[in-house]
Amino acid sequence: MKVTRRDLLVWSAGAAAGLLVTPVPWKVLDDVSIWSQNWPWIPQPARVPIEVKQSFCTLCPNGCGLRVRMAAGWPVGVAGVTMNPITRGALCPLAFGAHQLNWHPRRMRGVRYRGGISSWPEAHAALTKASEEGRTVVIDGYPGRAASSVLEQFALKRGGSYRVLFGAEARGLRPYETWSDVPASSLGYDLENAKTIVSFGAPLLDGWGVPGRFTRWWAERAAGAEDPQLRLIQIESSLSRTAARSWKWISIVEGSESTLAAGLARVLIEQKLVPARGPIPAVTVSDAAKRSGLTTDQIQELARTIAAERPALAISSDENPSIAALNIVLGSVGVSGGIVRRTKNDRYPVPAEARYPMSRKDGETWGTPTISGARAVVVDASVPWDFVPETDAEVFRFAAWDGGSSKADWLLPAPGFLEDLTDVPSPPSAAVESYAVAPALTKPTVDVRSAAQLLVSIDSSLTSIDNIIHGRCAEIFRQRAGTLYGREIAPVAQIASAEKLEEQLRNGAVWITESAKPAALRCELKEWPSLAVASQDPDWAAAWPVAMLPPLASKLYSESSLREAPARRNS
Amino acid sequence: MSARYGMVIDIDRCTGCGSCMVACAAENNVPTLPKATARTGLTPMLVRRVSNGREGNARRESFIPILCMHCEHDTPCVEVCPQQAVEVDKATGIVMQMPQRCLGCRYCMTACPYHARYFNWWDPAWPAGMEKSLNPGVSVRMRGVVEKCNLCHARLHAAKERAAAAGKKEIDPTDYVPACVEACPTGAIHFGNLADSNDPVWQEARSPHVFRLLARIGTEPKVYYKSKEPWVRALAESNTGNEAEAQHG
Numbered sequence: 001m002k003v004t005r006r007d008l009l010v011w012s013a014g015a016a017a018g019l020l021v022t023p024v025p026w027k028v029l030d031d032v033s034i035w036s037q038n039w040p041w042i043p044q045p046a047r048v049p050i051e052v053k054q055s056f057c058t059l060c061p062n063g064c065g066l067r068v069r070m071a072a073g074w075p076v077g078v079a080g081v082t083m084n085p086i087t088r089g090a091l092c093p094l095a096f097g098a099h100q101l102n103w104h105p106r107r108m109r110g111v112r113y114r115g116g117i118s119s120w121p122e123a124h125a126a127l128t129k130a131s132e133e134g135r136t137v138v139i140d141g142y143p144g145r146a147a148s149s150v151l152e153q154f155a156l157k158r159g160g161s162y163r164v165l166f167g168a169e170a171r172g173l174r175p176y177e178t179w180s181d182v183p184a185s186s187l188g189y190d191l192e193n194a195k196t197i198v199s200f201g202a203p204l205l206d207g208w209g210v211p212g213r214f215t216r217w218w219a220e221r222a223a224g225a226e227d228p229q230l231r232l233i234q235i236e237s238s239l240s241r242t243a244a245r246s247w248k249w250i251s252i253v254e255g256s257e258s259t260l261a262a263g264l265a266r267v268l269i270e271q272k273l274v275p276a277r278g279p280i281p282a283v284t285v286s287d288a289a290k291r292s293g294l295t296t297d298q299i300q301e302l303a304r305t306i307a308a309e310r311p312a313l314a315i316s317s318d319e320n321p322s323i324a325a326l327n328i329v330l331g332s333v334g335v336s337g338g339i340v341r342r343t344k345n346d347r348y349p350v351p352a353e354a355r356y357p358m359s360r361k362d363g364e365t366w367g368t369p370t371i372s373g374a375r376a377v378v379v380d381a382s383v384p385w386d387f388v389p390e391t392d393a394e395v396f397r398f399a400a401w402d403g404g405s406s407k408a409d410w411l412l413p414a415p416g417f418l419e420d421l422t423d424v425p426s427p428p429s430a431a432v433e434s435y436a437v438a439p440a441l442t443k444p445t446v447d448v449r450s451a452a453q454l455l456v457s458i459d460s461s462l463t464s465i466d467n468i469i470h471g472r473c474a475e476i477f478r479q480r481a482g483t484l485y486g487r488e489i490a491p492v493a494q495i496a497s498a499e500k501l502e503e504q505l506r507n508g509a510v511w512i513t514e515s516a517k518p519a520a521l522r523c524e525l526k527e528w529p530s531l532a533v534a535s536q537d538p539d540w541a542a543a544w545p546v547a548m549l550p551p552l553a554s555k556l557y558s559e560s561s562l563r564e565a566p567a568r569r570n571s
Numbered sequence: 572m573s574a575r576y577g578m579v580i581d582i583d584r585c586t587g588c589g590s591c592m593v594a595c596a597a598e599n600n601v602p603t604l605p606k607a608t609a610r611t612g613l614t615p616m617l618v619r620r621v622s623n624g625r626e627g628n629a630r631r632e633s634f635i636p637i638l639c640m641h642c643e644h645d646t647p648c649v650e651v652c653p654q655q656a657v658e659v660d661k662a663t664g665i666v667m668q669m670p671q672r673c674l675g676c677r678y679c680m681t682a683c684p685y686h687a688r689y690f691n692w693w694d695p696a697w698p699a700g701m702e703k704s705l706n707p708g709v710s711v712r713m714r715g716v717v718e719k720c721n722l723c724h725a726r727l728h729a730a731k732e733r734a735a736a737a738g739k740k741e742i743d744p745t746d747y748v749p750a751c752v753e754a755c756p757t758g759a760i761h762f763g764n765l766a767d768s769n770d771p772v773w774q775e776a777r778s779p780h781v782f783r784l785l786a787r788i789g790t791e792p793k794v795y796y797k798s799k800e801p802w803v804r805a806l807a808e809s810n811t812g813n814e815a816e817a818q819h820g
Contacts, residue, residue, distance in 0.1 A: 030654075030674060038713050042694055043702035045600065050707060074703040077597060079753055090756035093590040097597050103701035205586045212756045215586065219757035224583030224799050241587050244632040251628050445700060551603035551698070552596045553589070559612030562589045562620070 048072045054081060054486075054508020056424045056438035057095050059417065059546050061142040061167060061382075062210040063424030063434075064091050065510060068099070068441055075099035075418060075442055080212065083485050085512055086427070086434060090212020097550030101417045102445045104548050106402045108413035109446045120449065123396070123410055127376060128458050130394050134375025136160035138451070139389065141382030141545060144185070144350050144425035146468035150452035151380060153462050160374065165383055167545070168318045169209050170428040172202075175324035176339055179523040186342050187521070188431040189315065192217055193337035196231040196305075196312035200257040200323050204232065204315065205242040209429035222247060231309055233302075235260065250302060256292040258322035258531035260299070261314065263288020265329040265528075267303035274307055278328050281528040306330070311337025321529030334521030340431050341521040343513055348433045349475040350425050380451045381414035385547035398451045403547030412449065419444045420453075423469050424510075435476065436510040437469055473502035482513045575643070575664035575766035576722055577793030578752070579775040580636055582803055584759035585618070587634030592616050594754030595638075598723055600705045602695035613689045615639070615720040616751050623802040633803050636751070636760070639687045639720040640784065640792030641666045647790060648679035648688065656717075664765075664793060665722050673716035680717060684785050685792075688719045722762075723749035744770070765793055782807045 019025060051070045056063045065084035069077035078099050082089035101107075111118045113126075130136065131154075138155040140148050143164045152162040166174075173184040191197065191214050197204070204214050222228035223245070234246035237254035252260055262281035266288075268274045289296045306312045313332050316323040324339075332338030342348075371377055371391040378396045379389065385403030389395060397408030400416040424436040449457075456462045463471075476482065477498035484490050484501065486509030495501045505511065549557075557563040595601075595616040607613070616638045623631045641659075642648075646666055648657045656672035657679055659665070668688075680688045694714045697705075705711070708725035712718050730747040734740070744763065752762040763772030775781070776795045783792045784807050798804055 033674065033715060034671065034713070039694065042711060042713065043697060043705065044711055045702070045705035045707045045709070048707055069706075071707045072703070076704055076706050079594075089753075091590065091754070092756075093588050093593045093754075096590060096594040096754055100597070100603065100697075100701055100704045103698055103704065105698045206588065215588075215756045216758070219584050219759070223757065223759075224581065226799075239630055239632055241634075244634075245583075245586050249628075550593070551701070552601065553593050555603055555606060555612070556592045556596055556614060557589065559607055559609055560589075560592065560614055560617055560619075561609060562587065562592070562618055 045076075046072050050076070053439075053441055055418055055441050056436050056508070056510075057091070057098065057417075058142075058422050058424065058438050059094070059098060059101075062427040063436060063438070064095060064210060064212065065436070065508070066091070066095065066418075068418065070441065073442060081508070083487070083489070084510055085485055086210055086430065086432075086510070087212040088216045090216050092207050092211035094550055094553050097552035098417045100552060101401070101546070101548060101550050102419065102442070104401055104551060106548050107416065107446065108399055108402050108411060108448075110413065112411040114409055118410070120447065123412055124454065124457065126394070126410065127378070127396055127454065130376035131158050131160075131458065134393075135373055136376045136378060137371050137374045137389075137391075137393070138162050138378045138380070138455075139383055139387070140164050140380045141384065146423045146465040146472070147380070147450060147452035149468050150455055150462055150465060151378070154378075154455040154459060157459065157462075165387060167428060171319040172316050172324075173339070173428075174319050175321040175529065176333065176521075176523055178321075179324075179328075179525055180521060182341055182521055185428075188340055188342050188426075189313065189429050190311075190337050190340045190431040191313070192431065194230065194311050194313040194332075195309040195337065196233065198233045198235065198306055198312060198314045198326075199242065199246075199317075200261065200314065200320065201234075201236045201240075201317040202315045203240060203242050203317070204234075205245055206240065208242075210427045213430075218245075231305075233306070248305070250294070250298075252292040252294060256288075257316065258320055259283055259288050259291040260294070261320070261322045261326040262528060262531060263292070263299050264303045264306065265326050267300050268307060268329055271300070271303070273303060274330060277331060278325065278525040279528050281322075281325075283528075283531070311335060313338050322531055325525055325529055328523055328525050333523050339521070341519040342426065342431065342433050343519060348426075348513070349435055349472040349479075378451055378455070379408065382545070384545045396451075398449075398454075399547065400448070401546060401548040412451075412454070413446055414450050415440075415444055415448045418442050419448065420450055421465060421469070423465075423472065433482075433513040434510055435472065435505075436508075437473070437505045439506050439508070470502065473505055474498045476505075476511055477501045482511050484509050484511050486510075573662050573664070573766065574764045575793060576762070577641065577664070577765040577772065577776070577795065579761045579772055579781065579795045579797055581759045581761070582633050582635055582796055582798040583800065584757040585634040585636065585755075586757060587618055587620060588756060589618055590754040590756055591636055591751035591760065592618055594750040595720070595723075598706055598709065598726075598750035600695075600709050600711050602693075602697055602711070603701065604696040604698065605693050607692070611690075611692050613691065613718065615687075615689065615718065617687075621803070621806055631800070631802065633798065633800065635796065635803075635806075637685060637687060637784075638751070638794065639666060640685050640790070640794045641720075641722065642790035642792050644789060644791040647682040647684060651678040651682045653678065663722075663727065665724060665727075666719075667721055667724065668717065668719055670710075670712045670716040670718060675715040675717065677717060684788060684790070688717050691716050691718060726750070780804070 048071045055066050064087045065081035067079045068075045080089035080091045136158045138151045155162040173187045177184040221230035232246045233248045234243040235250045236243050243249040262283035285296045314323050314326045374393040377389050377393045381398040395408040396410045398412045398414040400414045418441040421440045426433045480493045486504045601613050618636045654672045654674045656669045695711050730742040734742045752760045763770040781797045
């Protein structure tokens with residue numbers, strides 16, 4: 001048979017058409033796609049066994065218990081510790097991505113001096129020289145740690161001063177310190193025993209205090225109930241996350257919180273809803289109504305609602321003496337379910353003075369410290385990046401992440417997440433004392449030193465962090481009080497030796513004092529305080545002390561619009 | 572006996588913190604780069620902010636976590652996939668997505684009534700060194716495939732391995748908990764076997780105020796929601812992508 005050109009063309013066309021109905025081209029296309037999608041440079045996780053360890057988050061002062069999954073010596077996942085009696089397994093959303101922070105593109109990777117590259121020996125020499133030439137001021141963000149003790153020792157030995165910047169929760173307790181002789185470091189909010197909580201803009205369900213503490217309690221006692229066991233009244237100008245989930249949301253004019261608190265106190269006293277305690281505020285109910293945007297009837301109704309279910313605890317978003325005074329009128333100071341004194345400090349390994357050093361020295365503790373006559377200022381990594389010391393002194397700024405422009409002369413890379421040993425004293429808002437040790441679970445990804453480590457290397461007479469922690473563990477054992485919550489729950493009195501107690505603490509256990517009757521706390525209010533306008537942060541994540549949000553958190557928040565974060569944190 | 576894993580999410584407990592989203596992404600090795608938008612991002616668990624549409628003091632808001640609903644009946648994504656890259660696991664009821672089979676046609680994304688599927692537009696990437704933080708139990712998915720919630724299937728595998736090592740045929744129910752459930756600080760997400768009448772989730776799925784999204788289309792989702800707010804329950808029958816009623820975030 002003769003094959004013509006036409007036959008050849010027909011056969012070719014038929015073969016081409018027939019091939020399309022076979023799997024061959026599609027398989028080839030699929031394989032090419034898969035091959036081109038799996039480039040060798042695409043990272044794949046290490047195939048290694050997972051080890052689970054326990055530690056504590058030290059990115060903010062609340063020290064939540066962490067269960068960390070480790071692979072090949074690196075953290076690969078974070079979850080809460082259900083045995084922790086304070087957090088009960090809950091964490092803030094940022095903690096779940098915190099293990100990636102150590103590789104954040106904005107991680108401080110080297111010593112920098114006025115924009116140029118420098119080195120640790122040069123920084124060491126510069127700080128040694130500066131501290132010998134004049135006063136050194138050391139600024140801390142999380143007081144009470146072993147590292148804080150080192151910072152304070154160094155400052156005082158060199159004739160300088162040690163200062164602390166407090167967070168909003170601690171500042172909210174300041175008025176009670178003024179009206180009593182009890183340092184605010186020994187005070188806390190007994191949220192668990194309150195029946196009504198009146199929040200003046202405090203983000204109670206959005207990261208306030210120890211993030212999991214109140215949210216867990218609220219979920220059990222209040223969520224979705226029409227007549228809840230715990231009544232959460234949110235007084236706030238906007239419908240925040242806490243307001244959205246509260247039992248009652250009272251929308252007021254922003255900045256009128258103090259006036260409304262005074263107006264509520266006046267109604268409570270005049271209508272004899274509570275026994276008379278303290279002075280009557282000068283603000284009338286109509287003044288409060290005019291200022292807050294509510295009606296007088298609404299304020300009276302609100303006062304009756306608050307008085308109906310007590311203990312009722314008023315909480316401010318920041319320092320606000322008028323709201324603190326409302327608690328005195330409500331009889332919610334020094335009682336269960338109110339503002340409580342945690343201990344008398346004779347059963348806590350960290351003295352109150354160490355946790356609260358500024359209040360005993362001068363009045364500059366609470367605001368931005370004014371620094372005059374200093375030769376050097378050392379800013380610890382625990383101080384929020386936004387803090388800029390007003391000084392002409394040489395500034396040594398420790399930080400794990402670079403938050404953007406800085407006025408510091410020296411930028412010094414500090415340990416990141418779980419990269420160094422530290423201890424965790426009681427959180428600022430806690431109702432009971434606690435103590436924990438956060439072991440370093442991973443090696444630093446860059447050459448880092450903490451402020452305390454550098455100061456110890458300058459002055460070898462300072463007690464090291466390790467020794468201070470050792471001493472504190474021994475003190476807990478010596479007192480034989482409280483309970484240790486680790487893999488098992490054990491009263492300290494049943495632990496055989498100080499070494500065993502320290503070993504458990506260094507492996508992620510937490511020590512808690514007995515939740516006994518609150519220690520005596522008497523506040524004397526001679527006149528109604530001035531009506532301050534408290535600052536209010538619109539978003540808790542924006543107020544996070546660490547300069548950077550975890551990359552996954554910032555990515556997901558921006559992709560979902562769930563939260564707005566400052567632009568500098570979105571990188 | 573085959574299981575039917577599912578969830579009951581108590582919307583009245585959800586504070587919209589986003590812990591579930593971050594924990595899910597960390598568990599499943601969602602890449603941090605590149606930055607995407609609400610349309611192009613990968614959010615297997617997405618918390619949406621919804622409101623009653625009113626303003627002022629009458630306004631009420633809630634948060635609804637949206638994930639793959641693991642539809643039991645006429646699963647839309649399974650029906651349309653030309654590659655058999657999606658299937659309902661008979662042993663668990665989990666709707667599985669197999670990226671190795673996926674052609675990237677995105678029919679499943681179009682078919683999904685819950686907008687719970689996401690396309691990988693880019694090669695997965697992390698900042699230098701961050702690949703050390705990846706979860707060893709979960710493979711990184713390649714560019715050009717669709718992905719979604721698989722109820723942390725790697726955790727189910729791990730639980731099975733532990734059970735086998737202990738000489739047991741069945742896993743301990745407390746040993747298999749998806750990352751979002753573990754992370755929720757208010758305990759709003761309850762997970763369990765909907766086929767087991769002794770499981771608390773089975774009971775809860777039959778309690779008052781429970782509803783499912785778009786129940787009228789008959790796909791029998793295994794993710795249930797719970798709310799005492801009538802306006803929240805009313806939203807369940809509307810289109811979840813309707814921006815007038817439900818905003819992102």
